[in-house]
Amino acid sequence: MRYSLGFKETQVKKVLPPQSRPIASVAREAGISDQTLRNWLAQAKDGTLEKQDTVGGAGRSSREKFNLVIESKSVSENDQGKWLREKGLHSEHITLYEQELRDLVEDKGQTEKEEIKRLKKENKRLEKELSKKEKALAEMAALYTLKKKAEELWGDDEDD
Known part of the structure; x- marks a missing residue:
């Protein structure tokens, strides 16, 4: 399943400062795997997160x-x-x-x-x-x- 860019960015923001919440906690709350969140975090740091956005409900x-x-x-x-x-x-x-x-x-x-x-x-x-x-x-x-x-x-x- 693909997620919207907004959803991905929201989850990544929760892991980054100032919130700095644990990855496991944020992933569990969002209903995604820890690794998925780690991948989004890496993509956000690389600047490639927004290029991955293709959701059926996008737009x-x-x-x-x-x-x-x-x-x-x-x-x-x-x-x-x-x-x-x-x-x-x-x-x-x-x-x-x-x-x-x-x-x-x-x-x-x-x-x-x-x-x-x-x-x-x-x-x-x-x-x-x-x-x-x-x-x-x-x-x-x-x-x-x-x-x-x-x-x-x-x-x-x-x-x-």
């Missing part, structure tokens, strides 16, 4: 895969084979699509967390900068007010 968008997974759940077990043939799929494709969608959601959640963290840090920096500017502005206003009062009390002595 399907995430939305289409999602719809197929949802639709497959509503088909009775007796009609499952007929439905799969009509869609040009194997039962393994549905399992793979489910895993890819789970990984996509997980990656998106991680990306959103990182973005939120970055935005919070930027917000904190901007608030600090604003606070400094407000203090400087208040100081300048106080100095300007003092200067005006001094001129009122002692007059303008700059002519001397």
